[in-house]
Amino acid sequence: MDTILHGTLGGVVAFLATTLGAAFVLVGKPLSQRASDTMLGFAAGVMLSASYFSLIIPGIAVAEDIWNSTAIAALIAAVGIALGAGFVAWLNSTLPHEHFEMGQENADSTSLARIWLFVIAITIHNFPEGMSIGVSFGGDDITRGLSVMTGISLQDLPEGLAVAVALMSRGYGKWKSFATAALTGAVEPLGALIGASAVSLSTTILPLGLTFSAGAMLYIISHEIVPETHRSGHQNRATTGLIFGLILMMFLDVTLG
Numbered sequence: 001m002d003t004i005l006h007g008t009l010g011g012v013v014a015f016l017a018t019t020l021g022a023a024f025v026l027v028g029k030p031l032s033q034r035a036s037d038t039m040l041g042f043a044a045g046v047m048l049s050a051s052y053f054s055l056i057i058p059g060i061a062v063a064e065d066i067w068n069s070t071a072i073a074a075l076i077a078a079v080g081i082a083l084g085a086g087f088v089a090w091l092n093s094t095l096p097h098e099h100f101e102m103g104q105e106n107a108d109s110t111s112l113a114r115i116w117l118f119v120i121a122i123t124i125h126n127f128p129e130g131m132s133i134g135v136s137f138g139g140d141d142i143t144r145g146l147s148v149m150t151g152i153s154l155q156d157l158p159e160g161l162a163v164a165v166a167l168m169s170r171g172y173g174k175w176k177s178f179a180t181a182a183l184t185g186a187v188e189p190l191g192a193l194i195g196a197s198a199v200s201l202s203t204t205i206l207p208l209g210l211t212f213s214a215g216a217m218l219y220i221i222s223h224e225i226v227p228e229t230h231r232s233g234h235q236n237r238a239t240t241g242l243i244f245g246l247i248l249m250m251f252l253d254v255t256l257g
Contacts, residue, residue: 003200004193006142007134010149011192014133017153018126018185021160022178025168034237036165037229039158041238044225045245046155047129051214051221053253054136054148056081059210066204077211084215088128092223126184128216129156130191135209138199151249156185 056077063073129152137145164181168174199209229238 003137004134004196006145007137007196008189008193010133010137010145011130011189013149014130014153014156014188014192015185017156018160018188019182021157021162022164022181024161025164025178025181026174033232034234036162037232037234038237038241040162040225041229041241042245043155043159043162043241044221044229044238045242045247046151046249047217047221047225047245048242049246049249049253050132050148050151051217053250054144054151055132055210055214055217058141058144059207059214062203062210063207066207073207076207080208080211081215081218083208084128084212084217085219086215087212088216088219089223091127126156127187127191128213128220130188130193131195131209132191132213132217133188134192134195134197135199135206135213137196138203138206138209147253150252154248155245156188160185 059080060073060077063076064070067073067076133145133149133152136148160181163184164177167177167180172180195209195213199206226238226242229235229241
């Protein structure tokens with residue numbers, strides 16, 4: 001029960017971080033596209049670092065302890081990453097949604113209000129993040145859970161703001177943009193609850209759960225975030241943001257143990 005409680009609370013923290021980031025749209029000047037791309041690049045760096053240092057490497061280590069075999073541990077990690085990426089790819093191809101620049105995907109998109117298409121797109125992104133937080137608290141490893149929660153929450157701050165700004169650029173008011181951006185983070189506690197519940201049933205599925213979450217995040221980085229940050233000609237700043245985000249998350253992970 002401690003794993004489920006801690007994991008769910010971690011998802012709530014990430015949700016609050018998304019809400020806080022979105023709240024910045026209510027004050028100050030609108031965020032430029034250049035700044036938005038830089039912040040999203042930072043978010044990608046945090047997720048990339050968390051995928052390896054907080055999920056894949058610990059997942060392999062736990063699998064080695066369980067099975068006493070490096071080869072089996074590596075195979076489990078490979079399967080988990082592939083399943084995680086495949087899961088998000090399936091969501092991406094099944095649910096109607098719209099990217100900020102690429103436009104609508106899937107035939108049923110025209111039947112939904114555009115604002116909800118944005119919500120679905122970001123929800124596809126945030127659900128695996130919530131699962132990552134929940135899974136990371138498995139095995140009563142509070143330190144690992146706090147590390148993943150901190151990293152994802154840090155990247156949720158600029159992401160929440162970026163989503164709100166993107167909605168405002170499409171003609172929605174400040175409060176509606178804020179509320180919608182905050183709503184996209186509401187799925188993270190649910191994802192965290194599911195992830196924490198799964199690994200609490202048996203520690204033997206913990207390595208698969210950790211690497212599954214990593215695969216989901218890696219797919220999101222490559223398929224969603226990086227293309228968005230490079231589309232407006234700000235790839236140099238976006239890449240700089242990615243490097244700083246990766247370094248920050250690596251530092252947090254190492255110093256937190």
